[in-house]
Amino acid sequence: MSTKVIVIGAGWFGLAAAKTYLQVERNVDLTILESGETIGGTWSRERVYPNLLAQQRYGRYEYSDRNIEIEGGNRNAFVPALKIHAYMNEYAEEFGVKERIRFKTAVTRVVRNEDGKRWDVWINDDSELMTCDRLIVATGLTSKPILPRIPSEDFTGRIFHSRDLGTQYDYITSPAVKNVTVYGGGKSAIDAIYSCVTNGKHVNWVVRKGGGGVPPLLTGVANGKVLDDFATSRFGSKLHPSLHTNDWWHWALHSGKNFLGQWLHWKYWGRATSSMQTNVEYTKSENMSKLTPNIVDHGAYWINVGPAVLTQPDIVDWIHCGCQITVHRNTIENLEGDRVHLDDGSSHRADAVIYATGYDVIQPAFSLEEGANLGLPTPVKQCPPEIAAKWDRLEAIGDKEVVERFPRLGKPPPHKKLPVSCTPYRLWRDMVPLPLLSGEKPDRSLVFVGTVKSYSTSIMSEAMALWTVAWMSGRIHPGKSLAEMEHEVAVSNAFARRRYLNLGHKFTYQFYEFLPIVDNLLREIGVKSQRKPDAITDLFEPYVPEDYRGMVEEFKKTHGISNGEEIKKEK
């Protein structure tokens, strides 16, 4: 009987995992369960809208074996979300994945089958049961919106989360709407605001004083150079500390053992921060001054709030002008009639309120107990005390190690520490639950993909997909004790907290150091990680998805796998 594989989620990571599985193991019986109506997750038809652009330029947000056609010939343009959605559809069709997706199929519960080996996956309010040998969870970090509890029973306008802007787009841009309030300081808020002002609406942008603040607004260009190119080059990644690098660069820039290197490195980040601040001119207008990031000193280095690349740079002018955007640093107290009331006693009119208030990362399909045991995010207050105590101890040891290895991270800038409501993912290689590694033979039946945030979703998703298939098909082995793997996870989480401050408490943030992580994953599965023709280009040229083209075939060759090539449909 063929192995039964279920992938939950048809977003970027789920598609990569399904396609790679089918390429490597041609005979598996694979199904993708997707609660939405169309492919793409973040980029599904329901969620995208005309002005939404990816924060990556052409050639950066695509899978390695199929390019996104460049619109208008400008490869430095940001990729439109609608185009990404269409591309993902074509991609899923081309690789025989689409026909395996069951849309409008929400997984409501996942439990161990009574045989202790397989997983029971309950769908659509437990009305149907599917059992599988291998389960890949790719439900994303932006599936479950957080809605603030604000009294609003008497509000006459519409209220919705930024996740639903796609379905609300016609309404929000209609003549019936004149005033919109956007609540939240992140990139989703900026995207929503841009759509509103370019459609002639007035926007009151409300950002809490006590929260994480507004991300550094990045124009994506410095000294005429595209930042993407630099950030995705190996040289660019050397300017960031990484747990996976222990080379000369680490010694010179991050170890604290080379005074000159450390001094130059810090000078560089000081200049990068000034240039970032000059680009948007925070002091030029009252509106913009209210958006100054919480961390000013070397703010480009400390990523306390997810960075926002200004995909529509003219938003800066809209903000300075103040003609259609009014910025408030307040908390919304309540919504009543057609007015939004703020905590300073003021109020303003609103026909609609958009909550750009982020996402909950808890996996609802796993029970709290099972989730906590597997190392999934769990509300801190509900985490069993023995699990909490164990990880407090391990992460304290990890933290000490991080500070010893990266002394700079031991001196964080002054910043407000936000309350932590949830434990982080605690998965080996950011994918495998540790309790499944405790037996004599590892249990390879469950993997989570897409739990990390990195600069290159595309490259990370394919590396994780191939690693997952290698792992699930028993082609790689941990070669370490459980205690060693737990220690690795604890160090990795401690690192994220030191490096990315508040963000690192919430997510396994691995933003700028994604290349060494991808290198590590590929090395483990026997695939070449340095993919440029020579050492110079390897160091200075940007790494883009296309550089990884052919790695599945390479993997198959290394592991003597000869089936599966025909999965790609003939055109």
Ligand SMILES: Cc1cc2nc3c(=O)[nH]c(=O)nc-3n(C[C@H](O)[C@H](O)[C@H](O)COP(=O)(O)OP(=O)(O)OC[C@H]3O[C@@H](n4cnc5c(N)ncnc54)[C@H](O)[C@@H]3O)c2cc1C
């Ligand atoms: C507005 C916005 C813009 C973004 N822009 C960028 C960008 O420019 N660059 C970048 O790198 N990243 C960006 N991101 C992050 C983006 O989410 C990731 O790049 C990537 O798309 C995540 O893919 P994923 O497969 O992990 O998750 P998702 O795309 O969220 O896919 C998860 C899928 O799982 C499904 N699902 C969830 N729960 C269940 C369930 N119980 N049963 C069945 N199905 C379920 C969801 O419906 C969804 O289709 C953006 C995010 C948002 C919200």
